Each structure stands twice: as C-alpha cells, then as structure tokens.
Amino acid sequence: MDLTVAATAFALVFPVELPDKTFIATLVLATRYRALPVWLGVAGAFLVQCAVAVTAGGLLSLLPAAVVSGGAAVLFAVGAVLLWRGHGGDDELETDEGTDPDEVAPVSELPGWRIAGTSFGVLFLAEWGDLSQLLTAGLAARSGDPVSVFAGSWLALIAVAGLAVMLGRTLLRFISLGLIRRIGAGVCVVLAAIAAVDAIRHLIG
Numbered sequence: 001m002d003l004t005v006a007a008t009a010f011a012l013v014f015p016v017e018l019p020d021k022t023f024i025a026t027l028v029l030a031t032r033y034r035a036l037p038v039w040l041g042v043a044g045a046f047l048v049q050c051a052v053a054v055t056a057g058g059l060l061s062l063l064p065a066a067v068v069s070g071g072a073a074v075l076f077a078v079g080a081v082l083l084w085r086g087h088g089g090d091d092e093l094e095t096d097e098g099t100d101p102d103e104v105a106p107v108s109e110l111p112g113w114r115i116a117g118t119s120f121g122v123l124f125l126a127e128w129g130d131l132s133q134l135l136t137a138g139l140a141a142r143s144g145d146p147v148s149v150f151a152g153s154w155l156a157l158i159a160v161a162g163l164a165v166m167l168g169r170t171l172l173r174f175i176s177l178g179l180i181r182r183i184g185a186g187v188c189v190v191l192a193a194i195a196a197v198d199a200i201r202h203l204i205g
Contacts, residue, residue, distance in 0.1 A: 009152025026164035037112040041119030046157040057140025069199035077192040
C-alpha cells in the first residue's frame with residue numbers, strides 16, 4: 001500500500017464529508033442510540049461503499065489514459081459544483097443542529113446489534129452516489145492503486161463519523177461548514193484542472 005496515495009485520499013475525502021449529510025445523519029443517530037453501535041454500523045456501511053467506489057475506479061483505470069484522466073476530471077468537477085451549490089444551506093443546518101445541544105433524545109435501550117444494523121442501513125442507503133463515492137472512484141482511477149485509495153477514503157469517512165458521534169454538536173458551534181465546503185470545492189477544481197490537463201497531454205501525445 002502506498003501511504004502517499006492513502007494520505008491524499010484521506011486529505012481529500014475528510015473535508016468533503018465533514019459538512020455532508022454523513023456527519024449530520026451520524027450525529028442524529030448518536031443522539032438517539034448508544035454511540036459505539038452507531039459508529040460500528042456506520043463504519044460497516046462505509047466499508048461497503050468504499051469497496052464499490054474503488055472497484056468502479058479500478059474498472060475505469062483499464063480504459064485509455066486520456067479517457068481515465070478525462071473521466072476523473074469530470075468526477076472532480078461534479079464534486080466541486082455539488083460542494084459549492086451545497087454550502088448555501090450550511091448556516092441554516094448549523095443553526096438547526098447546534099442551537100439546542102441539551103435537547104437530546106433519550107438514548108435507546110435497543111440491543112447493540114439492532115442499533116448497528118439501523119445505522120448501517122441509514123448510511124448505506126444515504127451514501128449511494130454521494131460525493132465521497134465519486135471522489136473515491138476518481139482517485140482510484142487516477143492513481144491506479146485502489147487498495148491505498150480505499151484505505152485512505154475509508155479512514156476519512158470513519159473519522160468523520162467518529163467526530164460526529166463524539167463531538168458533533170460542539171463542532172457545529174465552532175466550525176463553519178459552509179467555509180469547509182468552499183475549501184473542498186476549491187480543492188476539487190484544482191484536481192479537475194490537473195486531470196483535464198493530463199487528458200489533453202495524452203491526447204496530443
């Protein structure tokens with residue numbers, strides 16, 4: 001496994017997912033159920049989703065280099081647009097989630113396996129076609145190293161889930177999710193430009 005590729009995947013996916021519905025959904029689940037089963041269920045859902053994403057990216061990497069770079073450029077560009085369009089509603093989201101930190105629903109007494117199963121199902125369905133999947137697929141295609149991308153992306157996702165479970169409401173008080181989205185959009189634009197230039201270079205060459 002290439003640690004540089006894994007670290008790159010982590011560094012890209014983490015800020016993208018922090019203001020995403022993943023964070024909020026995990027936070028809400030953690031206010032209703034015990035934290036550890038929620039986190040385990042969410043981590044399991046991300047495990048499957050990352051495997052699907054890197055498999056798709058690996059298949060894409062079998063195509064000609066120009067097509068791979070062009071496809072990655074499109075995925076990153078889509079990610080930038082989604083992030084930029086989504087940042088406008090973050091202030092309202094922060095208000096809704098962060099103004100009443102003490103008004104937390106009672107912790108459910110459900111068995112741990114049922115809590116984990118519920119959390120798995122919620123995040124598994126919510127993450128299909130999510131931005132993190134698109135970016136993970138694009139990174140896997142670009143790097144040609146799906147194992148390292150998988151490791152970095154999955155660690156980023158479970159780290160975000162862990163923050164949501166442990167510190168979610170506190171973080172929403174001090175971190176501007178809109179700013180994080182804008183920074184993430186900028187990173188995606190840079191990656192899209194690099195991939196586009198690479199695609200043009202392969203076509204010309």
